[in-house]
Amino acid sequence: MLELIVISTLNGVLFGMLLFLLSSGLTVIFSMMGVLNFAHASFYMLGAFFGFQLTRWLGFWPALLLAPLLVGAIGMAVERYGLRNTHKHGHVAELLLTFGLAFAIEEIVSMIWGKTPLDYRVPALLDFPAFTIFSTNYPAYKLFMLSVSIAIFVVLLVVLKRTRVGLIVQAALTHPQMVGHLGHNVGRVFMVVFGVGSALAGLAGVIAGPALVTQSDMAAALGPILFVVIVFGGLGSLPGAFIASLVIGLVQTFAVALNGSLASAFGPLDPSAGPSVLTDIWNVTIAQVAPIVPYLLLVLVLIVRPVGLMGTRES
């Protein structure tokens, strides 16, 4: 049992940190611009595909640096030439733009790289078991993913809370007009933040690609859960997103490990009643419903505490 708990914790923390890499950019963008960026997970996918291609050409380590930069540049271009122009038409137009963009990116990616999973391998340097715990190996690559995620979190936190740049960004979150009057170029702040957010998603893609599956539907698979993270954590709150990511990562991993069902808690139903919809619900295990647990959390949070864990604004 202890073994299962330790391994599940490791797996859960890892998945949580990956979610955090993605949601950190999304939550800052959302609170600044009021736009739910539907294309955010697509930037994650772009990161994975760029990472794959650059790994082929230059090797993994240059790809780790270059792919996020490329994705960040695309993000900035989207903000500068897309979102900024639609901004005057209101949030719905911006939302629709990112919505359409998500589909466009998916189609373009599948046109270039095909629809089948790519053979994106873990670099040879990290392809060994880092340590063995309860006779289960923990791959070095996962440890690498974990440390990159934690490093990014620390850097982001320091930049946002301890530097002038962070000060301006934070001010622009709540009082964009005032920041503008003080002589800062708010438009450029938005563009850079959007770019950095996209680059972070790209980075997550580069490192998650070899560990998970790199294929053209990977954005659609991860997209919805990101919204759960940012709503659960509280819009615009970086520590909130961090905690929410970890909670969701752990909840999902532990839900898989649990076999409990209503039948095991309260005993089986009277067999004479025969099979029905009720027996299906009665016998379903927590492991089987693991994928929907985060969405249940989303609904609960919206009902009980609409601002999220650490959010400050109602919107």
Next chain:
Amino acid sequence: MRKLTLAIALIVPMLGHAAQAEDTIKIGYIDPLSGGGASVGEGGLKTFQYLADELNAKGGILGRKVEIVPFDNKTNPQESLVQAQKAIDAGVRYITQGNGSSVGLALEDFVNKHNTRNPGKEVLYFNYAAVDPSMTNEKCSYWHFRWDASSDIKMEALTNYIKDIPSIKKVYLINQDYSFGQSVRSDARKMLAAKRADVQIVGDELHPLLKITDFSPYIAKIKASGADSVITGNWGQDIALLLKAAADAGLKVNWYTYYAGGAGGPTAIKQTGLDHQVFQLTEGFANSGNQSAMDYEKAFRAKVNLSLWYPRAVNEMRMFKAAAEKANSVDPVKVAAALEDLKFEVLDGGTGIMRKDDHQFFQPIYVSSFGKLAANEPFDEENTGWGWHLVSKVDTPQAMVSTTCKMTRP
């Protein structure tokens, strides 16, 4: 004059088109070409295209060329029906599909309804891989023919093999949460209880179909259960990623699988280092020892650059030709009648039969294991240097199961 030219310009290509459509036999290939099932779907498509080319090079079927028309169903039953209608509108009278029994059941029902409503325009459904037993039992259809062994046939063969191995004591079941996965799980429980009452089932898992990208949490659970063997019907990325996660975690158990040989599976097995500890059940495999099948495999690999993962597709297309020639027609109604009780020498040797009662094809089944190759085994998989090795062969009479099908005949 100009009007006449215009009219001719419009009509002539139409005539050409009509003549061409009359000549070719279109087979609608409805399978996933995107999403989690894409790797198997594309492999299947290449296989059928190879088979069609092969038929056409030898003069086609009754002098008519065969064309494979691909339709992407995204492994989604609803989408499959849309694609099936699209296929029929494009002149397809034969549908072939394999990936996902949920899709298979939907198509079987669709073809039934279509043929009732459109007499004279019947469509046949050739199933090469959807193995839910209900498709040839309570939900059987006259218009459906299955070339793959249904999951209960495979489980019968597997449990017959397992019952003689005393070292198997604790079994873990992990399957995809839909009709096929559920039937593997219930067949395994039922047949193990009957043949090896002492075997303990230490885990029984159902996970979402083709949605999991990291199986580590499941592997941790298998490890914690103390299982010595895992039985799984997983296919596509669900088996490849399951084995990959097992390799990463260093899980050492015996794997009894239906589809470990699918894309990505062999690479992951090689990584785990489980030499001849991963088993699969098929109607044929590369190193089966049958000379003509091995020659065929060699030619197939040289051209398609893939292993022949569907020997049953070869049987399907060859039997289609045989039935059409027997009926001297490519009309689906006549072909269906000719297929019933048709006996056929299968690719890997031995006689198979398309049983009239339920339209299930019965054929020899092989248990093979994956590992280092012996001297007379020339074929490896995915450049791993390892390949499939014959463990046990179950002949056609021992690989037959009864049916509850009450066929409605036209």
